[in-house]
Amino acid sequence: MGPRFVDEDQFDEEPSRRKSGKKPVRKKAEILKPEDGNGIVTEIFPNQAAVRADGEARTRLCGYRMSTLVFGAAVRERSPVCAGDRVRVEAGAIVGRCERRNRLIRPAPNARDPVFHVLAANMDCMVVVTSAAEPGFNPGLVDRFLVAASVQGIERILCVNKADLVGPAAERPWSHYVSAGAAVVETSALEGLGVERLLALVRGRTAVFCGQSGAGKTSLLRRLLGDAGYGRTGAVNEKSGKGRHTTSGAVLLAGPEGSSLVDTPGVMNFGLVGVKRSELLGHFPDLAAAAAKCGRGCGHDGEPSCRLTGLPRYASYRSIRGSLA
Ligand SMILES: Nc1nc2c(ncn2[C@@H]2O[C@H](COP(=O)(O)OP(=O)(O)O)[C@@H](O)[C@H]2O)c(=O)[nH]1
Ligand SMILES: [Mg+2]
Numbered sequence: 001m002g003p004r005f006v007d008e009d010q011f012d013e014e015p016s017r018r019k020s021g022k023k024p025v026r027k028k029a030e031i032l033k034p035e036d037g038n039g040i041v042t043e044i045f046p047n048q049a050a051v052r053a054d055g056e057a058r059t060r061l062c063g064y065r066m067s068t069l070v071f072g073a074a075v076r077e078r079s080p081v082c083a084g085d086r087v088r089v090e091a092g093a094i095v096g097r098c099e100r101r102n103r104l105i106r107p108a109p110n111a112r113d114p115v116f117h118v119l120a121a122n123m124d125c126m127v128v129v130t131s132a133a134e135p136g137f138n139p140g141l142v143d144r145f146l147v148a149a150s151v152q153g154i155e156r157i158l159c160v161n162k163a164d165l166v167g168p169a170a171e172r173p174w175s176h177y178v179s180a181g182a183a184v185v186e187t188s189a190l191e192g193l194g195v196e197r198l199l200a201l202v203r204g205r206t207a208v209f210c211g212q213s214g215a216g217k218t219s220l221l222r223r224l225l226g227d228a229g230y231g232r233t234g235a236v237n238e239k240s241g242k243g244r245h246t247t248s249g250a251v252l253l254a255g256p257e258g259s260s261l262v263d264t265p266g267v268m269n270f271g272l273v274g275v276k277r278s279e280l281l282g283h284f285p286d287l288a289a290a291a292a293k294c295g296r297g298c299g300h301d302g303e304p305s306c307r308l309t310g311l312p313r314y315a316s317y318r319s320i321r322g323s324l325a
């Protein structure tokens, strides 16, 4: 067990006054062990981050001590921490970031931009939210999200929202996703349908809600947490008293039974950083099973004899494969 907050004000304490007797975190940039963190980043603002201290419900705005957070020039990140990061706060400033189990990277807006945007880190599962209608089911986008999660070792849940808009007899072009390694749940944030099932899947876990803008991520989270539980503006800066910020980034919300649920803005894709073409099939378990029956030397790339021909996710697979370096 890591160091716990011994009193309300531990975030505000000077390092030299820490009661634990442990030596202070060094001033040069180094990745900390999780047990050396004392809070979790819930939201990013320009030059500040909201952090929830271990064992507390409220979040507080903290600045950064950049000298302890910039880890060389190899990978430049737009912000030194992201939602879901475990961090150490001392005297109201983030002085260290803990190692990450995984991270979701937004693709740079242009290919020459070397600055990564890490949207969220340390996730147990990804809820890919899509809609049954308005807008209609978009398998290409769903597959990209599922691959991004699989590559990072994040469990996958496909949530098909707006189920109220389709009748029970309608075609369900998402029913095969169970064989793609995802739990599938149909919901209606509007009518509450399926929300209990979704909650059971994320209970006690850290889950990031991703998907096309308009699919209903925020509506679902409001259903799961209640409007009060959703409140984005919980972070109050004690010095300035300011609590209202607008942001277009991810926000990590405290859910029931220790769960942390992350709402994301209309992210259209995640960068599949470091994924090799040869590894991609492994992230399509349904296709990998069929590919085992192909002749030796089949590249699964449009050959007439390829056993993947006609399978529902083959087109997505080829499209993603083509986009990899
Ligand atoms: N019919 C229907 N509309 C929904 C449902 N969930 C969300 N919406 C509507 O879809 C729109 C986008 O929802 P929002 O939660 O903002 O989507 P987000 O961009 O993914 O966060 C809003 O107008 C919602 O009222 C649903 O289950 N059924
Ligand atoms: Mg939203």
Ligand SMILES: [Zn+2]
Pocket (backbone or CB within 6 Å): 291, 294, 295, 298, 299, 300, 301, 305, 306, 307, 308
């Ligand atoms: Zn093949």
